[in-house]
Amino acid sequence: MLRKITLLFLLASLSSSINAQTSDLSVEKIMQDPQWMGTFPSDIRWGEHGETIYFKYNRDGDPSDSLYRIRIKAPKTIEKVSAKEKTAMIPQNGEYNKSKTKKVYIKDNTLFLYDLKKRKKTELLQTGNPLESPKFLADENLIAFRSGSDLFTYSTASGKIRQLTRIKSGAPATDEEKEGSAKSKWLQKDNLKLLRVVRERKEKKEQGKTYREMTKEKEPFTFYSGKKQVLGLQLSPNEKYATFSLMTRENTEKTIVPDYIDASGYTTDLNTRAKVGIETTERELAVYNLEKDTVYRVSTGSLPGIKDLPDYVKDYPDREWKSEEREVIASGVSFSDNGKYAIVNLRSKDNKDRWIALLNPEDGSLKTLDRQRDESWIAGPGIGWTMGGGTLGWLPDNKHIYFQSEETGYSHLYLLDVTTGKKKALTSGKFEVFNPFLSKDGKSWYLTTSEVHPGERHFYKMPVYGGKMEKLTSMTGNNEVSLSPDEKYLAIRHSYSNKPWELYLKKNASGAKETQLTSGQSEAFRAYPWRDPQLIRFTAADGTAVPARLYVPEDNVKNNAAVIFVHGAGYLQNAHKWWSLYFREYMFHNLLTDLGYTVLDIDYRGSAGYGRDWRTAIYRHMGGKDLSDQVDGAKYLIAEYGIDKDKVGIYGGSYGGFITLMALFNEGDTFASGAALRSVTDWAHYNHWYTSSILNEPFNDPKAYRRSSPIYFAEGLKGNLLIAHGMVDVNVHFQDVVRLSQRLIELGKDNWEMAVYPAEDHGFVEPSSWTDEYKRILKLFNTTLEGK
Structure with missing residues (x-):
């Protein structure tokens, strides 16, 4: 009997060793210095005459990227730019x-x-x-x-x-300040009574001063800005006006981030941002009339809807809400080339409105040309987020302006005639427009769009007043185009899902063929067959088709376990056809798939690339639709790929870490384990500009913060949780996870652990930190999902 048991054990061990999942990858390999992958071009620019393409590269293994060039007449030769030549180059700015x-x-x-x-x-x-x-x-x-x-x-x-102009800080001296203090004036008066010679000399001096005042030219006008900072000072093309912003910034309470391993040997304090709701910056737009020697503020009281209350106030019926003029921030003035007209982009500080207005610089009045209202928040490609100005400018005819708007639900390019107010959409459809600019002759547009597929980017040419778009790029993936100054060539930085960025050259014609100029992959990187993940859509519980990247293991190694990755930033796209910003995570997903895991990478609600409704689906409830998309993704894997319902893990960093916490705390029956990296745990402790757009301000909309912050749901933790955070993180502060850990301790939870990284900010830089963190993540999944 003993022999039989031993034999069965040996056979089982042999079978296990034969079927054991292995990989040519390891955490140590993929998390080492990225130079092991090779060198890839960045910061593409043309020389002034269109004869040379310059780019950052590291062919020679320097400590950091250097400047290289390729001459169009010799496109196969990559040359390093000497320090002398670099110094002599004409700068890009100008x-x-x-x-x-x-x-x-x-x-x-x-x-x-x-x-x-x-x-x-x-x-x-x-x-x-x-x-x-x-x-x-x-x-x-x-x-x-x-x-x-x-x-x-x-x-x-x-x-x-x-x-x-003559602009000075502070205020002009008052008469009292000029004459001196009361004590000084008494001493002077007493002295003049006593000493006749002194009195006579002073009288003669005063007479001379009076004569000079009568005969001298008028002193030039000076504007005093007081305690306000002058920003964006610019001159109109006709030299009649200058415009600028006056910014008032009160001292707000900042958060301290201690650095425990400073080179000095002492603990040093890093002064970082304030928390959401503490923002007190005020900006006024002003006009300096050079002909009249005067300065006047631009009044925003005439903007339509300036006193509108947001819809969310109905959730607080017991509170008295005053309908009053909202604070507005102007992004600067844009003059027509002839100086006849001026437009300004304005945004309400509550993020609900964007106005484009015609500015009359003669009196500072505004005439609204376009208003975009969003009860969630104004953003989107070419529109900017919070204070950003986005796409805005003039056509050469000096009467049409161009801008981008999400009026239809997707960011598109528009023209508006300032003389008639007539607006025209130049692009339309369920896709978005990126980085439009005018051709040299002003007769055409060049623009990038996602028309072919949400996960692709292509470069187009279009008539200036609208018409058919001519597609100029053909390679599947992302095509970042830099147009030569003579507009004869395209320098294209291109990548695909499993192929990092390379540089290509193409004549400016749709039928021309791209020529590859760089080939930077190392032999070690090329040796592994990197997967081309499937782009899929699964159906969420509300019927919405959710885009995702899917990695499927071979049947002979499949372990019926799955890992869901949650990308960071919230408003970011990762289910696409180009080389991911998360390239380390992409390589980690290849390792996981080799080991038998099925991996899903979701562009959940709130992600970029899918229009306004997708972007704003998380308004006032982060951890709502963005979390349910992860749950529905897990259900999809269970139903379609045979994943064991008890073997689903989840991980991500930053916003992805936040979602991981919400998943472990609120969906414990779905996720057996999770790794939350550099996570926001309480949105009331994050920054103002990002958070107030999505959740409003905590003292005005506390319900939004209460239902969106993981720290309030920590009692729901069932599965196994790994928390990892850099201790000198000035974006999501280490304080976030310290507070959460105390909450977990008080709740008596013991199924969690925390790894801290004393040398790391929000984005890790040390290979040793990356390696340690991802070894812990792999161990978590192997232990909790596979039982290894």
Whole structure:
């Protein structure tokens, strides 16, 4: 009998060893310094004459990426740019004249003019003060620039410099301050009574001063900004007006993040952001009338709906809500090239409204041209988030403006005639538009869209007043295009799901073929057959088709366990056809699949790339639809791929860590284990600009915070939880997980552990930290889902 049992044991062990899941990958391999993968181009730009493509690269194994170039006439040769040549290059920043034949720029506090036809650089002006923001005016012989708090012009014809504004901080001295204190005035008066010579000299001095006051020219007007900071000072092309913002920033209570391993040997404190709801920044838009020597504020009281209350107030019937003028932030003024018109983009600080208005600089009044109202929050491609201005500008006809709006539910490009108010959509459909810009001659648009597929990006050309879009790229995946200055070539940074970024060159024609210029994958990276994950859609409980990436193991290694990955940032897309920002996680998913796990990576509600309704589905309830999508994804795997319902794990970082906590605390019957990395645990402790958009402010909408914060649901923990966090995280503070750990201790939970990383911020940088963290994640899943 003993022999029989021993034999059965040996046979079982042999069978187990034959079928054991193995992989050519390991956590140590995929989490090492990313240079092991090879070198891939970034920061693509053209030389001024369209003859050379410059990019960051690391072919020679330098400590960091260096500048390289490829000449169009010799596209197979990659050359490293010398330090001398790099210093002599014309900077990217600067402004062109209308015909794009001249460029003005500032380098080393010196104003330069570059003639592209003559290929000649001319030094125009050097001062001891910093110079900023050079710009050609309507009269292209004049160049405007900022120095200190003021605007100046430089004449290329005469070489003369003219100061246009006089702006000073503080306030002008009062008469009392000029005359001195009461004590000083008494001493002076007493002294003058006693000493005749002193009195006579003072009288003569006063007479001379009076005469000079009568005969001298009027002192130039000076605007005093008080305690407010002057931002965005710019000159109209006709030199009649300057516009700027006045910002008031009160000292708010910041959060301290201790650094326990500072080089000094002492614990040092990092002063970081305030918490949501503590934001007190105020910004006013002002006009400096140069002809009238006066400054006036732009009034926003006439904006339609400026006193509208948000819909969520109905959830608080016992509170008295006042309908009053909301605070507004202007993103800057855009003048037509002839200086006749000016437009301004304005946003309400409660994130519910975006107005585009015509500014009358003569009196500071506004005329609304377009209002976009969203009871959730205003955002989307080309629209910006909170203070961002997004896509906004003028056509060469000086009467049409262009901008992007989510009016139809997807971000599209619009034109509006400021003389008639007529608006026209240039693009439409269930896709989004990215980074539109005008051709050199102003007759066409170049733009990137997701029209082919939400998970693809392609580059198009379109007539300026609308019409058929000509697709100029053909490679499946993401095509980041940099157009040559002469618009003859496209430099394309392209990647696919399992192929990192490479550089390609193509003539600017839809039928032309792309030529690959770089091939940066290392032999070690190429040796592994990286998976091309399936792009699928599964049906959620509410009938919505949810996009996801799916990794399926071979039948002979399948372990009937699954891991769901939750991407970070919330508003981000990861179920796409290009090389992921989460490339380490992508490689980890290949390792998991080798080991028999089925992996699902979901673009849950709130993710980017699918329009306004998808983006705002989490409004006032993070951990609602974005969490139920993970639960429905697990149910899909159980039903369609034979996954054991007791063998589903979940993990993610940042927003993904937050969802993992909500999953373990609220859906314990679905998820057996989870790893929550750098997680938000209480949204009332996160930053203002992101959180107040989605959840409003905690003192105005506490219900939204209560149902969205994991710390309130910690008693629901059933499965096994790993918490991992960097101790010098200045984004999601370490305090978040400290508070949560105390809550778990008080609840008597013992099925959790925490790993801390003293040297890491929000995004880890040390390979040793990445390795330690992901070894713990793998161990968690192997132990709790497979019982290893």
